[in-house]
Every structure is written in structure tokens, then in C-alpha cells.
Amino acid sequence: MNVGRIATIWRYPVKSMGGEELPETTVTERGVPGDRSMALLDCETGKVASAKHPRRWGMLLDCQARLVGFSVGSTTPAIQITLPDGRTLESGQEDINEHFAQLLGRSVTLSSVPPRQAETEREYPDVEGLPVSGMFFAGQIGLGAPPGTFFDYAPIHLLTTASMAALRRVAPNSAVDLRRFRPNLVIATPDAEGFVENDWVGRTLLLGDGIRLRVTDPTPRCVIPTLPQGINLPRDPSLLRTIAAHNRPPIPTLGGVNWPSIGVYATVEHGGTVRDGDEVRLAGDRTHSQR
DSSP: OEEEEEEEEEEOSBTTSBOEEESEEEEBTTBSTTTTOBEEEETTTOOBOOTTSHHHHGGGGGOEEEEESOOTTOSSOEEEEEOTTSOEEETTOTTHHHHHHHHHSSOEEEESSOOTTOEEEEEEOOOTTOTTTTEEEEEEOOTTSOTTOOOSSOSEEEEEHHHHHHHHHHOTTSOOOGGGTOOSEEEEOTTOOSOGGGGGTTSEEEETTTEEEEEEEEEEOOSGGGSOBTTTBOOOTHHHHHHHHHOOOEEGGGTTEEOOEEEEEEEEEEOEEEETTOEEEEESOOSSOOO
16 A cells, blocks of 8 residues: 655764755665764763753754765765864764864763663653653663664654644644654655554555565654754754644553654665655554554
């Protein structure tokens, strides 16, 4: 069944930094090549720097990262990083960690190798409907991804234009922008309404040249969509409250807990190439029920 077409493709070379839009990409079991290929590691705690701890790392969202001279199979691709003040850094330059220490006020190391059982620190605002409202804790990342990656959970994150439209309807005073949600693939779904991705959990999407994506879970949301990003996305604490009020599907991986969510996670059953405008089809039955 046709569900839409690829609207935009995104890659985020450094965890929690802004990414780059692509006209096409290959997809492997590790997702979009070069996506979340590096991250900053906190030298004091050993944890992965993530804007989920905004008081410490929120400024990373104002940085932009893009791959330079990338080719599939690159183990440590060169990354160009633009800081909030406009300065440009290259991932291989010797003093790059000093620049980040000055920016963030902490000693950090830019790395392409995650720590064993990599963790991030996460803040959950005091929001009604959020299962861990008003809490702060550390959690392991990448549990639904191949080892050695910096993904929060799975290697692919999908988002539909229907979900964005639904959120805009219930949050007319918010700047609802896909950049707040950091998807890899945005799917144009002009014939659908509401948070349609929820119904894809447990099913397979077919797209591009032979790509098969298994949708595993809705994407649970925390503080990041509410944070300021760049010059035209202001802080918006109301956005998470709105999501909590209107879309709290069960998350299979979390034992069926209902969590404020936008978009879905997917693993890669078969890789290939995907381009802007490619058709996206839904196939197969669910392998599990949402509890």
C-alpha cells in the first residue's frame, strides 16, 4: 500500500548538532552513512554529550555539522563544524577540542568511537503525561542499533508531514519545525491525517532501490523539541505539553508505556539507495501488538 513519498532526507554527522539535507543517500544496517558518526565525550564523566542535558550541552543545537568529501565506506569521514559565532572547524584539526572546551566550559573530546555501554544524561521537564516528569537521569543509548554507534535508539528515524500538520493544528502558537525532531527521512503523506506513523509500528516500509525498514517504536520525546535552535527556532516549553496531550502511543520497547511521541524509529532489514520523491509503501503484518 502506498503511504507517500520521500520529501526530505537528513543526516546529522555530530550528535546533537544541526545536520544537512541530502538529495539522495544509501542506507545500510547502520542507517544513513555518516549519520551520528561522531560525538563529544565529556572528559569528566565519560558520558556522551547530548542536548538532552540542555543546561550543559544545549548550545550544541546551535552548531552545524556537515560531511566533507564523504564516500561510502569511510571509517572516519571529515566533518566541517560551524560554531554559533560563525567560526568553522574541521574534525581533524589538532586544537578542535580546545575550541569546544571554550564554547561549552567543559573539557571534551570529539570522538568517532562511543564508550562501551555509552550513556547520555537526560532531563525530563515537569509535564503532565510524561512518565518520568520532572526527573533527570543517565541512560544507555543505541540499544536498537548496531554496536559502535551514537544513535539514541535505532539507526533510522521517520517523520510524516501528516504528523507535522496535526501538531500545527493543536499548537497554532508554536514554531512547529521538523528540525526540532531531527528525522532522517521525512515522508510526504498528503492523503493522511493525524499521527499516522503510530499505525506503522511492527510493520515494514518499502522505499528506494530495495530498502526495507522495520518500524519498531514510536519516537518518545523529551526536552529537545522545546529548546531554541539557531536564530529562528525559539524556546517553546509548551510544545512537549501539547504532544503529551495529543499523542501518547504505547512504546513496545518500554513495555507498552504510553509516552508523548512524534515520528517512529526503524531498523534496516535491507539496504539500498533512496532519493527525494521516491515512493514509500507499507507491507506486511505486525509482528507484535502494541500493549
